[in-house]
């Protein structure tokens with residue numbers, strides 16, 4: 258574990274900043290780090306928040322965090338009900354019990370309830386409540402089109418009007434509390450409008466990312482049987498026009514063949530992409546949004562619902578198999594999404610917030626729509642592709658709207674990194690103050706690039722670990738509260754008790770690594786898998802009884818920092834050494850000529866498994882044996898000889914889900930040459946990369 262000392266450099270050291278107290282993170286070596294001494298490993302690579310930042314932060318020190326964290330763990334009912342009652346509107350308070358839970362299959366059915374009996378509405382809390390407190394004229398949404406120069410804004414009052422019109426229309430066609438509504442829209446303003454309109458009338462939205470195939474969409478429609486599907490005729494993404502309505506038509510035909518017919522397909526005419534004359538139309542079923550919705554009144558009574566009534570259904574991205582219909586309910590999710598947003602991004606009323614995720618993913622639910630709007634934030638909604646018309650687009654948008662908080666994914670960071678710094682540095686970016694990352698472990702080298710090049714070494718990075726299932730952040734830095742370690746998600750959020758267990762489910766203490774579980778429930782936890790409570794229990798609660806099992810591996814270092822090592826299904830066992838794919842990938846990506854890497858294990862006669870690495874070199878770097886050797890050497894130096902890949906397979910691109918995650922299931926098949934067992938590749942963003950990889954197998 259000897260990283261070259263060069264990786265220890267960090268620009269922003271402030272020895273006077275508040276330091277974590279001994280209890281959670283004994284940073285005894287911090288002084289050595291601050292003094293610039295060589296570091297032993299990434300565990301000692303520390304970036305200290307500036308005094309200036311910490312001073313203004315909501316949680317300014319480790320000590321303050323520990324106080325709040327302790328309160329949240331010792332008395333969760335008091336902690337969360339305090340926040341719920343002071344920061345949200347409830348038509349009626351919950352009963353005597355703030356929450357009730359059973360996470361142990363041996364004690365009966367798994368059950369999680371928060372604020373049961375409390376009557377509220379998430380849309381009311383996002384809009385009406387904020388307008389009542391004077392935010393009516395504040396910008397709720399800055400919308401930026403795929404084409405530079407085209408944009409639009411909505412204030413909180415205007416947003417409420419739009420939401421009410423749609424809510425009234427939905428009621429007019431018979432959508433009632435508890436009914437499912439499938440939404441297949443790109444990042445138009447109409448997408449958050451639709452989510453909020455459903456929430457207003459108690460309907461359960463199920464947003465399907467508008468990049469999924471007709472088959473995947475049909476599968477979801479058949480599963481949740483919506484009254485209405487809401488879409489638009491087409492969208493431009495980068496230079497391409499995608500005919501979404503055609504995909505929906507095919508999906509509706511397919512669902513009808515499976516016995517599920519949908520009465521109404523409400524279609525928004527996205528004129529910049531396609532005119533209505535050129536849109537295929539099924540009379541009687543299809544309705545133009547613009548023809549009906551604006552005719553409805555701009556106010557609409559709220560449907561008051563129980564805290565435990567469903568808010569939405571969202572199918573997970575499917576990196577590991579058949580998508581699961583994750584169900585979130587109203588009260589707990591609302592409180593959790595809003596509170597995590599506020600603290601993890603150190604939110605201030607003056608912030609302009611941009612999350613690059615699509616509302617088709619959980620990140621777009623909790624951190625484009627609900628979390629920010631519950632806080633009355635100004636949110637940027639971007640329709641296009643982050644590298645169109647060129648790789649500087651993100652920073653163009655940051656400067657244009659004076660974005661202060663920028664939240665994105667490692668896959669985008671790595672791709673922008675590959676495109677070169679000049680696309681970043683020609684923009685000012687001086688409005689930025691907090692950065693965020695989500696989706697997979699961020700490699701320390703990508704972290705550094707985001708920190709140094711994008712953030713000008715001044716913005717803390719919240720590397721937020723969480724899942725569709727958890728509703729909101731679970732392990733995340735609170736910017737300003739403690740030093741960060743590039744690549745570590747650091748410490749648990751309030752109320753979260755992460756535990757690392759061994760194969761037998763025994764909790765491990767101190768420095769350790771194993772399976773990441775969570776003890777006790779939290780308000781944002783999912784309550785079931787739609788229509789399949791048994792799968793819910795089997796997948797998440799049976800593997801380690803008494804705990805929620807995350808499916809991820811995790812290492813806790815000597816200072817108590819958490820390092821996510823990837824999914825446990827992806828752990829590779831080489832001669833008895835358990836190696837997380839994330840660690841090897843991180844080492845490879847730290848090589849200056851490696852743009853991206855994905856690692857899988859394949860069977861090996863002697864070692865049990867051996868490491869097989871797919872590597873995409875940086876633009877302009879050719880495949881060569883020399884590069885191969887130097888990549889392997891990097892892994893040997895950074896992790897150890899046992900982790901050195903036996904094979905480097907050149908990859909012009911990697912198979913990814915549409916949310917940008919690498920599908921290792923497919924890579925494993927390519928690596929072991931089981932080419933006839935590739936399985937379902939329909940959820941891949943670009944199925945073509947699979948053929949390219951097969952061609953390059955023996956080079």
Ligand code: ATP
Nearest residue numbers: 573574575576577696697698721722723724725821
């Ligand atoms: P499926 O469950 O269908 O396979 P998925 O797990 O990719 O899909 P999500 O819920 O969107 O669907 O992703 C959550 C997973 O993403 C986590 O379990 C973890 O593996 C990974 N992840 C998310 N954020 C981070 C992070 N900050 N650091 C490390 N890993 C992360």
Ligand code: MG
Nearest residue numbers: 573724725808
């Ligand atoms: Mg998952």
